[in-house]
Amino acid sequence: MSDTYIAIIIVLMGIGSLLTRAGYLMLGQYFPLSKTVSRGLRYAPVAALTAIVVPSLLPWTMGEWPQLGAEFFAAVVAALAFLRVRNILFMIAVGMAVLWLLRWIF
CATH class of the missing domain: 1.20.5 (Single alpha-helices involved in coiled-coils or other helix-helix interfaces)
Structure with missing residues (x-):
């Protein structure tokens, strides 16, 4: 070329x-945009975040169980934080802090 x-x-x-x-x-x-499309676009950030996080939690080969590593526990803590506060930025901050802490410890 x-x-x-x-x-x-x-x-x-x-x-x-x-x-x-x-x-x-x-x-x-x-x-x-129609109201339906505008309403659907509200979920784009959540869908993008899910597309980034979920592949690191699920196995890449068929028949394997998800690995219970630092990412899994950080995701669980972040989900619980979101259910408590209902703020996506807080959820991201808590999840990243827990992930960094777990990776630093282990």
Whole structure:
């Protein structure tokens, strides 16, 4: 692959990323979202956080049980903290603090 080819690919991917990310900001007034879509977008941060956390808690091969490591206990403590306070930022902070503490201890 030549340097020109790589540069063209980088520029095209940058343009594609710009159009997909900024397209709604530029044209959003012409295409309003329905109430159902707006309501569904409220769950996007929770879905993203779940997509990041759950793969580290579940086994990668079929037939294995989840490993009960530091990540598992930090997730349980974070979930309990969320149920108590109902604040997602507090949950993330508690979960990360417990994870760091457990990794430091073990």
